[in-house]
Amino acid sequence: MKVKLMTLRTGPLVLLVALMVLLSSCSGREDGGGGDDEGDGAIQTDVGVTEEPCPDAVNEDHGCIYLGTLSDLTIGPFAALAVPITDAQEAFWNKVNEEGGIGDAYDVNVTEFVEDNEYNPEIQVQKYQQIQGDILALAQTLGTPPTLATLEFYKEDDVVGTPASWWSGWEFEDNILESGTNYCFESMNAIDYAIDEFDVTSVLAVGYPGDYGGDAAAGAEIAATETGLDFLGAVETAPNAVAGSQEAAIQAVLEAQPDLVIITTGPAEMAEIIGGVAARDFEGRFIGTSPTWNKGVLESPAAPAIEALYLQSSPWEPFGAETEGHEAMREALGDIDPNDGYTSGWVWSYPLKAVLEAAYENGDLTRAGVVSAATELETVDYEGMLPEGAGSFSGDPNDTVFREIVITEPDESAPSGVTTIEEFFVGPTAEGFEFTEPCQSAE
Amino acid sequence: MRGRPSLYTSYEQDSSLLNTPVKRFWVGALLATLVVAPFRLSPDLTLLLATAFIVSIGAIGLNIVTGYAGQVSLGHAFFIGIGAYTAAVLNGEPSTTSDVLGYGLDMWIWLPAAGLMAALAGLIVSPLAFRLRGLYLAIVTLGLVFIGEHIFREAEVVTGGVGVGRRAAEPELFGFSFADPGTVLGVPLARDQGLYFMALVVLVVMALLARNLARSSVGRAFAAVRDRDIAAEVMGVSLRKHKLMAFTISSFYAGIAGGLLYTITRFLEPSSFGLLLSVQFIAMVLIGGVATISGSILGAAFVTLLPRAIEEAPRFAPFISASASGGFLTTQQLEQILYGVLIVVFLIFEPRGLFGLWVRVRNYFKAWPFSY
Numbered sequence: 001m002k003v004k005l006m007t008l009r010t011g012p013l014v015l016l017v018a019l020m021v022l023l024s025s026c027s028g029r030e031d032g033g034g035g036d037d038e039g040d041g042a043i044q045t046d047v048g049v050t051e052e053p054c055p056d057a058v059n060e061d062h063g064c065i066y067l068g069t070l071s072d073l074t075i076g077p078f079a080a081l082a083v084p085i086t087d088a089q090e091a092f093w094n095k096v097n098e099e100g101g102i103g104d105a106y107d108v109n110v111t112e113f114v115e116d117n118e119y120n121p122e123i124q125v126q127k128y129q130q131i132q133g134d135i136l137a138l139a140q141t142l143g144t145p146p147t148l149a150t151l152e153f154y155k156e157d158d159v160v161g162t163p164a165s166w167w168s169g170w171e172f173e174d175n176i177l178e179s180g181t182n183y184c185f186e187s188m189n190a191i192d193y194a195i196d197e198f199d200v201t202s203v204l205a206v207g208y209p210g211d212y213g214g215d216a217a218a219g220a221e222i223a224a225t226e227t228g229l230d231f232l233g234a235v236e237t238a239p240n241a242v243a244g245s246q247e248a249a250i251q252a253v254l255e256a257q258p259d260l261v262i263i264t265t266g267p268a269e270m271a272e273i274i275g276g277v278a279a280r281d282f283e284g285r286f287i288g289t290s291p292t293w294n295k296g297v298l299e300s301p302a303a304p305a306i307e308a309l310y311l312q313s314s315p316w317e318p319f320g321a322e323t324e325g326h327e328a329m330r331e332a333l334g335d336i337d338p339n340d341g342y343t344s345g346w347v348w349s350y351p352l353k354a355v356l357e358a359a360y361e362n363g364d365l366t367r368a369g370v371v372s373a374a375t376e377l378e379t380v381d382y383e384g385m386l387p388e389g390a391g392s393f394s395g396d397p398n399d400t401v402f403r404e405i406v407i408t409e410p411d412e413s414a415p416s417g418v419t420t421i422e423e424f425f426v427g428p429t430a431e432g433f434e435f436t437e438p439c440q441s442a443e
Numbered sequence: 444m445r446g447r448p449s450l451y452t453s454y455e456q457d458s459s460l461l462n463t464p465v466k467r468f469w470v471g472a473l474l475a476t477l478v479v480a481p482f483r484l485s486p487d488l489t490l491l492l493a494t495a496f497i498v499s500i501g502a503i504g505l506n507i508v509t510g511y512a513g514q515v516s517l518g519h520a521f522f523i524g525i526g527a528y529t530a531a532v533l534n535g536e537p538s539t540t541s542d543v544l545g546y547g548l549d550m551w552i553w554l555p556a557a558g559l560m561a562a563l564a565g566l567i568v569s570p571l572a573f574r575l576r577g578l579y580l581a582i583v584t585l586g587l588v589f590i591g592e593h594i595f596r597e598a599e600v601v602t603g604g605v606g607v608g609r610r611a612a613e614p615e616l617f618g619f620s621f622a623d624p625g626t627v628l629g630v631p632l633a634r635d636q637g638l639y640f641m642a643l644v645v646l647v648v649m650a651l652l653a654r655n656l657a658r659s660s661v662g663r664a665f666a667a668v669r670d671r672d673i674a675a676e677v678m679g680v681s682l683r684k685h686k687l688m689a690f691t692i693s694s695f696y697a698g699i700a701g702g703l704l705y706t707i708t709r710f711l712e713p714s715s716f717g718l719l720l721s722v723q724f725i726a727m728v729l730i731g732g733v734a735t736i737s738g739s740i741l742g743a744a745f746v747t748l749l750p751r752a753i754e755e756a757p758r759f760a761p762f763i764s765a766s767a768s769g770g771f772l773t774t775q776q777l778e779q780i781l782y783g784v785l786i787v788v789f790l791i792f793e794p795r796g797l798f799g800l801w802v803r804v805r806n807y808f809k810a811w812p813f814s815y
Contacts, residue, residue, distance in 0.1 A: 149607075
């Protein structure tokens with residue numbers, strides 16, 4: 001009887017069971033994350049921090065902190081800025097490592113986990129999940145809509161990120177280490193400035209959908225209402241990769257005939273819009289938020305129109321400015337083609353460095369430790385790139401938010417194509433604004 | 444009739460799913476391997492396989508209408524999108540502050556609903572196929588993709604709008620989350636493993652249903668419509684009924700795939716449902732094998748895993764650059780070129796696709812040691 005059991009029918013079954021046992025007996029999985037719980041001395045670590053040195057480490061005897069980067073590196077509308085931002089951050093952290101790293105114990109690596117988000121929230125979330133298990137924090141998370149899309153995941157995972165974006169909502173988020181003022185205050189100040197400088201009675205906002213263009217439009221609307229200007233509405237346009245062309249926005253500007261346009265797009269789209277309206281004898285002024293500028297537009301056919309009509313509001317001074325931080329940046333970058341992407345990437349990196357140092361001082365380089373260090377941070381040394389008072393992350397946003405901007409104008413001889421014409425200032429609207437929630441358009 | 448597996452004594456035997464012991468054995472072995480695989484593979488590969496399974500469901504759907512019933516459809520991305528958004532809306536957080544719709548419903552509602560909404564859309568557009576066939580139908584369904592893309596972009600309460608997007612559905616069934624399974628039957632599972640098993644089970648069920656459909660009278664009627672519609676009608680096969688069925692069933696599969704697919708990415712943006720997605724599905728069907736279920740799965744797995752394989756390419760061919768900006772060829776460009784090249788190569792040299800290659804290998808060993 002026993003022999004009969006081993007027929008052809010049961011044979012495969014036995015084999016199957018054997019196969020399963022064999023396969024399941026050993027597991028090829030590591031337990032996620034790259035770190036281990038015991039650190040050097042009393043430093044606690046978990047994800048994204050190793051005792052082994054970084055690949056190509058500056059200090060071979062240091063451990064390694066891995067920071068991720070989610071940026072717009074190829075086909076997105078901000079690639080011309082995002083690539084320099086990313087390069088500047090690499091230079092920044094390289095300098096940090098050369099000066100002894102974090103607490104003379106850890107080097108920082110920002111090159112292992114660089115991903116391209118294409119300025120698309122879906123791709124951003126996907127790429128974030130790919131690198132999430134290997135990084136302590138994010139050296140860069142570019143774009144307001146992509147970062148908003150991933151924000152809930154940052155919170156779930158206790159990941160702190162440096163935004164390449166100036167949305168007014170970041171001030172209210174513990175996981176986001178923003179620098180400089182936001183689009184909302186930037187537009188308010190821009191309008192206050194325009195009222196002082198030119199004859200302005202009406203304002204139109206033109207920008208990308210979502211909270212990048214929306215935030216600037218909201219600021220513009222608030223300032224227009226405060227100062228009694230005629231707010232002609234917010235025109236939504238999209239990157240050329242999506243919209244094809246800016247013809248609709250051009251038509252909208254021509255129809256509205258505003259004295260001032262607050263523009264929040266990418267550089268190529270801005271050039272197309274200004275070139276387009278100027279060709280049809282539009283003479284109103286444009287003030288763009290900082291991501292709208294790239295000096296490449298001065299080589300476009302729209303250059304004369306831009307020089308005549310465009311001013312730029314900016315949360316900090318351009319590449320060529322004379323501060324300690326600017327000089328350190330220029331020295332670290334060496335021989336490159338200047339661009340304000342570099343400036344921004346450099347400025348944005350200071351708070352994260354301060355946070356990592358504070359977390360190290362607290363003996364807690366775990367993710368949770370970094371988040372709590374970020375919420376307690378009171379000052380950041382920007383080496384003069386931002387005035388004192390910028391860089392407080394604890395306390396009431398209405399008190400800690402930084403409200404000052406600079407105004408620059410196109411200037412072919414300047415390294416990044418713009419020079420400062422108005423140093424750090426805050427206009428009456430932004431000064432008096434009660435900042436209790438992210439700016440939202442009334443529409 | 445042991446020992447003579449090819450001798451059938453009844454129709455039932457001839458058309459049974461696993462008609463030879465060898466097949467039975469290997470299907471069992473394959474399933475066993477698939478059950479064990481997520482415990483052996485790294486989390487990101489496990490997620491990639493889960494994605495491949497879900498995409499397979501969509502590819503099976505396209506193969507039903509295009510492969511079996513012969514109605515070329517370039518509109519598959521539209522139905523995938525409908526499924527994804529139905530799931531996202533039904534499952535989304537009901538909130539008064541957010542601008543996007545959400546009803547917070549469970550997976551047992553949103554998953555079938557994703558399929559049914561897409562099926563409804565398929566039902567509505569199927570009359571197009573009554574009047575048109577071949578190239579003309581392809582062009583018309585192409586229009587569907589563009590209409591769909593426009594709707595997805597503009598319907599901001601549903602999709603969040605272009606460049607903004609919204610959260611996708613969370614796979615929570617009766618309080619059990621596949622994305623956070625915890626310990627099941629004494630085995631601790633991670634997120635990727637939970638999603639993997641969810642995808643695997645749904646794929647096996649959907650693939651079995653499709654296979655059964657294909658070998659039933661409906662499947663034979665589809666083939667008749669595909670091979671010669673006039674002859675089919677002469678035989679009493681209703682063209683309308685079967686074209687309508689093909690579109691509806693195909694869209695149902697697309698809807699299910701769409702709903703599930705984004706439980707992995709967790710976020711969806713309207714521009715994802717463009718022509719490229721449709722073309723990728725066509726590529727899956729052509730590369731995998733027209734009018735085969737296992738071919739659809741092979742094709743879907745191939746197309747899903749291809750980008751990952753290409754990421755490794757710079758190690759072997761230094762002129763290919765992994766970074767987005769440098770080198771003679773970037774991995775991204777290589778990937779797009781390969782889609783095109785593979786479609787051309789398969790159509791010319793192996794029109795039966797990967798499934799055809801598999802049949803060749805199988806026949807070689809069947810006849811071994813003789814060459815034919």
